[in-house]
Amino acid sequence: MxxxxxxxxxxxxxxxxxxxxxxxxxxxxxxxxxxxxxxxxxxxxSSASSKLIHGGLRYLEHKEFRLVHEALVEREILLAKAPHIIRPLRFIMPHQPHLRPAWLIRTGLFFYDHLGKREKLAGSNHITFDAATSPLKAEITQGFEYSDCTVDDAxxxxxxxxxxxxxxxxxxxxxxxxxxxxxxxxxxxxxxxxxxxxxxxxxxxxxxxxxxxxxxxxxxxxxxxxYGLRLVQGSHIIVPRIYDGDKAFILQNDDQRIVFAIPYLDQYTLIGTTDHEYQGDLNKVAITQPEMDYLLDVYNDHFKHQLAPQDILYTYSGVRSLCDDESDNPSAITxxxxxxxxxxxxxxxxxxxxxxxxxxxxxxxxxxxxxxxxFPTMKKPWTEKALLPGAENLVSVELLIQQIVQAVQDVSFELASRWAHAYGSRVWGFLNGVSISDELGGGVGHGLFAKEVDYLVDQEWARTSQDILWRRTKLGFQFSTDEIQLLDQYLLKLLIKRSQDTAA
Ligand SMILES: Cc1cc2nc3c(=O)[nH]c(=O)nc-3n(C[C@H](O)[C@H](O)[C@H](O)COP(=O)(O)OP(=O)(O)OC[C@H]3O[C@@H](n4cnc5c(N)ncnc54)[C@H](O)[C@@H]3O)c2cc1C
Known part of the structure; x- marks a missing residue:
């Protein structure tokens, strides 16, 4: 045949x-x-990143002006395309005079402010820290602030x-x-x-x-x-939220690398990343003990509140596939x-x-x-102004949260906010016509409702509890082993039903 x-x-x-x-x-x-x-x-x-839409301030030092310019322009374009999953974020850079002189940082930030089109994001400025309220060690008295964005990468x-x-x-x-x-x-x-x-x-x-x-x-x-390829591992640790406020920190280390401490999901702080040549199995990338020690050391060098290994709640690692430019140092590879x-x-x-x-x-x-x-008949570029799913008809995420709270009785502000940020206006795809949160099909746990799970399976290719808990939502931190098992059982039944529906 x-x-x-x-x-x-x-x-x-x-x-x-x-x-x-x-x-x-x-x-x-x-x-x-x-x-x-x-x-x-x-x-x-793509789910193991630092979750930043950023120009990459440190690449200026490596004279990557093309890349930084393009990335800075993209920040505002992507912010407009997907304002529900991308948010502006202010970064505080503590100044350590023995690492980089203030004039160098000022010059870098001047370029960073002006290399790309910047309409929505605020520019940089110099700051002094109040010893009583600053989370940083007393000897760190000055620094700089600038803007970038954070994104839900997955x-x-x-x-x-x-x-x-x-x-x-x-x-x-x-x-x-x-x-x-x-x-x-x-x-x-x-x-x-x-x-x-x-x-x-x-x-x-x-x-x-x-x-x-x-x-x-x-x-x-x-x-x-x-081309030759350099595989460079980068890892992050997640710890309970370690300072108040919604700003991130960019910490300069004495090896000339930088490490971010970023507020994450309200309750946590994300600290990363590292840069190590990687030779292991690409399907099983995991943080190493020296990487954990390194991240804790850089953090502890800067903050009053000291972290210990037992404070680490979760870690993740990814591998950058970089074009080999023969740099000796993994963090300097383009x-x-x-x-x-x-x-x-x-x-x-x-x-x-x-x-x-x-x-x-x-x-x-x-x-x-x-x-x-x-493909000579190929149409022209079109993605710059095209909104990503969920950004259509989205006046603002804050307004959408209010609308969800009004439409779904008993829903908490936290849940409405999670839904609005994850799905934007597409949230009505599974909240349609529902007015009482209990009617959503029964809670699977921690604000994850059956209707949402069904939507993720039917519309977003989710198949396993991992897909749902770590990539489509970020509820993985809250689920116990038993709850994950319940979710897996629910998914198994749903997938069997869906395949029977397709066969019928
Ligand atoms: C630690 C770290 C932090 C980062 N932070 C940032 C950041 O904050 N901001 C930023 O802009 N960038 C960041 N990056 C860079 C960014 O994450 C990567 O450039 C990007 O995710 C790479 O995407 P990709 O599609 O090339 O690779 P991947 O996301 O790895 O996708 C490749 C896919 O191909 C699939 N695949 C492979 N072989 C096959 C096959 N034979 N058949 C079918 N499928 C196959 C794999 O399963 C995989 O899912 C970071 C990277 C790392 C490692």
């Missing part, structure tokens, strides 16, 4: 921020798109994937690309999921496999990687992205090296520029 394999314009391998960014841009320009992700969306580097990925799907892209999670080869001017792409294996064809293949980018070229495509186009028999392969969450949209536009000669 002849098996027909659908032909797409573009197949994207990888459902991190870069893969979904390319998918959404391509489909919006009129191309047919298929994206495969071997695990859950954002289950690797949700940024999911929202782009939703937008791609709504414009016609096929998004296949839990689906691995096992191999691909060129035949008659097309890519033949082999895929594998729980149900078995299948094949699709593509006019162009985009390799957005993140840390696996070079491995994918060598092992799955049996070709030579055009964070800019490089796109490599390989073209034989008319079927292009575009591989993505490096990148940042902040610059994913520009990276996708650049990917489209590379692919344009193969």
């Amino acid at each position: 002849q098996v027909s394999h659908p032909v797409y314009d573009v197949v994207v391998v990888g459902g991190g921020i870069n893969g979904v960014g390319v998918a959404v841009d391509a489909v919006g320009r009129g191309l047919s798109v298929f994206l495969c992700e071997k695990d859950d969306l954002a289950s690797h580097t 949700r940024l990925v999911v929202l782009n994937a939703i937008q791609a799907r709504e414009r016609g892209a096929h998004i296949a999670t839990q689906t691995r690309c096992t191999s691909a080869y060129r035949e008659n001017g097309l890519w033949v792409v082999h895929l594998e999921n729980m149900q078995g294996s299948y094949t699709v064809q593509a006019k162009a293949l985009v390799n957005a496999a993140g840390p696996w980018v070079a491995q994918f070229i060598q092992q799955n495509l049996k070709q030579k990687s055009p 964070r800019d992205y490089t796109l490599a186009l390989a073209q034989e028999q008319g079927a292009p392969l575009l591989s993505i090296f490096g990148g940042k969450l902040t610059t994913y949209r520009k990276l996708a536009e650049s990917a489209m520029t590379h692919l344009q000669p193969f």
Whole structure:
């Protein structure tokens, strides 16, 4: 029997921020798109970040002016595209005169204020600390303040994937690309999921496999990687909230690195990150003891309140896939992205090296520029002004919180706020017509309602409790093992029901 394999314009391998960014841009320009992700969306580097949409102040020191300029411009663009998941954040930089002179920091901040378009975010200023109220040690008396933004990184990925799907892209999670080869001017792409294996064809293949980018070229495509790759591990620790206020700190360390302490989910402080060459299993990246000690030391050098290892509630680690620029020092390797186009028999392969969450949209536009000669009828760039799902009809997140509180009787402000920030105006997708919180299908626990879980499964590709608790929501901190088991049982029943519905 002849098996027909659908032909797409573009197949994207990888459902991190870069893969979904390319998918959404391509489909919006009129191309047919298929994206495969071997695990859950954002289950690797794109959910292990410092969760900042930032210019990257420290990259100025490495003279990465192109990258910083692009990232600074993107801050305001992304803030407008997704104000529910991206928020302005003020950063305090304690001044340590023996590390960097004040004039150098002032100059850096001047550039930071002016290199990109800045309309919504406040500029930088000098500050003095009041010894009685400052959380910093008494000897730190002065510093600087500037603006960047914080983002829910995993949700940024999911929202782009939703937008791609709504414009016609096929998004296949839990689906691995096992191999691909060129035949008659097309890519033949082999895929594998729980149900078995299948094949699709593509006019162009985009390799957005993140840390696996070079491995994918060598092992799955049996070709030579055009660039060397440096895999650099970065880890974070999460501790109970250690200071009042909603500002973040950027701490300069005497190894010339910086470490952030960022308010996280109201009750916590996120501290990171590290930079270490990584050689282990990319599927099992975990913080090491020296990394924990390093982060605690940098924090303890600055703050009055001292942290001990037992204060660490949770840790996470990710691997940056950086284009090898032969720097000796992992933290000095460029964070800019490089796109490599390989073209034989008319079927292009575009591989993505490096990148940042902040610059994913520009990276996708650049990917489209590379692919344009193969798709001459491709439409113009469109993503700059396009709102991400949930930002439509969103006057402000504060107003949405009020509307939820009015519409859903008995709902707490905290829950309404979590919903508004996670889903924006899409929250009505599962709150529609419901007026009493108890009617939402019974609490699964800690403000997670069955209706929300159903929505996450039906609309956001969630399959496991991990997907829901750590990436779609950030409720994982609150769930006990028993509660996770209950959620898993609920999910199992729901997924069986959904597959029966599909088969019927
Ligand atoms: C510690 C740390 C902190 C960071 N902080 C920030 C920050 O604050 N701000 C910022 O802008 N950037 C930050 N970054 C950078 C940013 O997180 C990354 O640049 C970005 O997430 C990379 O996305 P990606 O899509 O390339 O990779 P990934 O998110 O890793 O996605 C690649 C995907 O490809 C999939 N895949 C691989 N092989 C296959 C296959 N054969 N078939 C199917 N799927 C496959 C993987 O499962 C994976 O999900 C940070 C990075 C790290 C490590």
